[in-house]
Amino acid sequence: MSKLGDWLEQRLPIAGFLRKNLKEYYVHSSINFWYAMGAIAFVMLAVQVISGIFLLMYYVPTTEQAFSSIQYMMREIPYGWLIRYLHVVGASFFFIAIYLHMFRALLYGSYKNPREFLWMSGVVIYILMIAIAYTGYVLPWGQMSYWATRVIISFLTVIPYVGDGLAQWLQGDFVVSSVTLSRFFAFHIVAFPLVIFLFIGIHIVALHVVGSNNPEGVTVNAHKKPAKNLRKKVIPFYPYVISKDLFVVFVALALFLGVVFYAPTFYGFFLEHINQVPANPMVTPSHIHPVWYLSPFYAILRAVPDKLLGVIFMFLSLVILFFLPWLDKSPVKSMRYKGRLSRGSLCVFILSVIMLGYYGMVPATDTHLFWTRIFTVLYFGHFVLMPIYTRIETCKQPPELN
Amino acid sequence: MVVKSKSRRQFLKFIVSSLSAVGALFAFWPFVKSMQPGKKAQSTSSPIAVDIKGLLPNQKIAVTWQGMPIYIIKRTENQIAELEKKEPYPRDPDSLYSKQPQNSSNDFRSLNKDIFVVVAICTHLGCSPTYKPEQASVDKDWAGGFFCACHGSKFDLAGRVYKQVPAPTNLMVPPYYFPNKDTIVIGADKAGDERYV
Numbered sequence: 001m002s003k004l005g006d007w008l009e010q011r012l013p014i015a016g017f018l019r020k021n022l023k024e025y026y027v028h029s030s031i032n033f034w035y036a037m038g039a040i041a042f043v044m045l046a047v048q049v050i051s052g053i054f055l056l057m058y059y060v061p062t063t064e065q066a067f068s069s070i071q072y073m074m075r076e077i078p079y080g081w082l083i084r085y086l087h088v089v090g091a092s093f094f095f096i097a098i099y100l101h102m103f104r105a106l107l108y109g110s111y112k113n114p115r116e117f118l119w120m121s122g123v124v125i126y127i128l129m130i131a132i133a134y135t136g137y138v139l140p141w142g143q144m145s146y147w148a149t150r151v152i153i154s155f156l157t158v159i160p161y162v163g164d165g166l167a168q169w170l171q172g173d174f175v176v177s178s179v180t181l182s183r184f185f186a187f188h189i190v191a192f193p194l195v196i197f198l199f200i201g202i203h204i205v206a207l208h209v210v211g212s213n214n215p216e217g218v219t220v221n222a223h224k225k226p227a228k229n230l231r232k233k234v235i236p237f238y239p240y241v242i243s244k245d246l247f248v249v250f251v252a253l254a255l256f257l258g259v260v261f262y263a264p265t266f267y268g269f270f271l272e273h274i275n276q277v278p279a280n281p282m283v284t285p286s287h288i289h290p291v292w293y294l295s296p297f298y299a300i301l302r303a304v305p306d307k308l309l310g311v312i313f314m315f316l317s318l319v320i321l322f323f324l325p326w327l328d329k330s331p332v333k334s335m336r337y338k339g340r341l342s343r344g345s346l347c348v349f350i351l352s353v354i355m356l357g358y359y360g361m362v363p364a365t366d367t368h369l370f371w372t373r374i375f376t377v378l379y380f381g382h383f384v385l386m387p388i389y390t391r392i393e394t395c396k397q398p399p400e401l402n
Numbered sequence: 403m404v405v406k407s408k409s410r411r412q413f414l415k416f417i418v419s420s421l422s423a424v425g426a427l428f429a430f431w432p433f434v435k436s437m438q439p440g441k442k443a444q445s446t447s448s449p450i451a452v453d454i455k456g457l458l459p460n461q462k463i464a465v466t467w468q469g470m471p472i473y474i475i476k477r478t479e480n481q482i483a484e485l486e487k488k489e490p491y492p493r494d495p496d497s498l499y500s501k502q503p504q505n506s507s508n509d510f511r512s513l514n515k516d517i518f519v520v521v522a523i524c525t526h527l528g529c530s531p532t533y534k535p536e537q538a539s540v541d542k543d544w545a546g547g548f549f550c551a552c553h554g555s556k557f558d559l560a561g562r563v564y565k566q567v568p569a570p571t572n573l574m575v576p577p578y579y580f581p582n583k584d585t586i587v588i589g590a591d592k593a594g595d596e597r598y599v
Contacts, residue, residue: 153528155527169434174470281471286551
């Protein structure tokens with residue numbers, strides 16, 4: 001190393017830090033495609049930050065100019081359309097990556113001892129993502145932006161006695177107005193991102209303390225160089241895993257840019273048609289629904305025919321994720337070695353999330369409500385019955401590291 | 403003596419940390435308060451006068467007061483007769499848990515039987531219900547009223563909520579008065595009453 005490099009390394013050991021966390025960070029060689037989702041999420045975060053900074057240069061957070069400033073940027077600024085679509089499609093791809101990342105955790109038991117804290121910090125990041133997505137969705141000030149804000153702030157009014165005052169405090173006015181728009185702007189670009197960066201840092205530090213899980217569920221010491229006979233089973237993160245991650249990231253980026261260039265609104269799923277109409281406080285659109293990634297929770301809200309209970313169940317569907325590490329009583333981690341009940345329940349759970357997502361986007365007719373209620377019960381059933389079915393099923397013997 | 407100094411240290415730790423916590427809470431207070439509605443938001447809540455001379459039965463005038471959509475409608479004789487029956491509205495037929503001015507606490511939730519003034523914000527999650535005065539325009543038993551398409555809440559022509567819908571209470575009635583036959587003032591109970599609700 002050069003003299004200058006040595007001098008710097010003694011004062012700020014960057015190379016040593018990278019070596020310790022990449023080259024001398026060991027994982028099991030069974031980790032597969034699912035383990036690249038975190039890397040995709042990380043890249044999508046970078047896309048959001050960079051495209052967001054450039055959006056900031058033209059966006060004006062007032063009710064008079066919010067809608068037109070975005071339209072102006074998309075039509076008149078060179079590549080303004082690209083920057084905006086990168087941000088819009090990026091949000092959806094960020095959620096796709098995170099949902100696959102979470103599915104991986106469910107599939108291979110990545111939330112189980114000793115990774116409970118890692119899982120919980122991830123749930124916090126997910127909830128912050130929802131908050132950022134929601135506050136960001138308000139900013140274009142279209143019809144759906146406005147009415148989604150009205151509906152979501154109204155959730156607060158279910159709280160007895162203080163609810164109405166709390167809603168007024170949050171929106172800074174008697175109704176959703178320009179004041180609300182500018183403070184949601186502050187939340188979206190400064191407050192929530194700062195907190196999410198903090199928690200992403202915590203998430204990565206927590207990962208490197210306990211080490212990565214793997215589909216076989218075998219315990220690997222992430223910080224100890226493996227013995228000679230284990231070198232094919234336990235591999236360093238750099239260069240083996242990182243090169244695999246990079247390949248998957250490039251495939252994901254190709255898909256992402258394909259959508260950005262050829263179907264940026266993704267048929268109304270990523271950018272709703274009704275949000276291309278400026279906000280009108282006098283007229284509610286005949287059918288309002290959230291973007292696809294929040295749709296299952298909205299379906300749960302509508303499934304309950306009581307205002308307070310509906311909001312409670314909607315929040316419970318998120319909060320219950322924190323308790324997952326203690327609900328799973330199985331002696332094994334990975335679905336590969338769990339019994340039929342766990343596998344079946346996970347399949348039913350995934351099906352119910354997808355179906356709730358569908359029913360959250362279609363009008364609430366009686367038939368739709370009937371099925372929404374069935375799938376809401378199945379959603380919660382997966383968690384509530386978990387301590388029972390993980391105890392009574394017979395698991396296969398997972399392999400040992402040797 | 404060692405034990406004594408240890409408890410002394412613990413006491414100091416407790417005092418410093420608890421006072422810091424109280425101080426932090428006080429420091430936080432201005433920021434919390436700064437998010438409340440300011441003067442500008444309050445000033446837009448002053449009463450508004452609306453000309454209702456041309457309002458015919460089954461018609462609606464939509465205005466904005468406090469940034470909220472307000473509907474002024476005129477009911478027909480049949481609709482008024484229908485409102486006197488209370489049976490289909492078990493949730494809050496007497497508007498005991500709903501918001502309306504004292505002088506509108508009657509079966510019609512209005513000063514006059516024909517003119518009805520209501521805040522067009524669904525008490526469920528804040529969508530604007532649609533005015534549907536025609537019979538059977540929402541379902542076959544529909545007697546006329548307000549329908550919220552967002553989550554399917556139904557209200558009658560006095561803004562009273564029907565059963566088996568998500569909205570918990572009746573639509574809110576704002577304070578208003580008639581300075582003369584053709585004018586309505588929304589936002590005050592009587593002339594010179596500048597308070598806002």
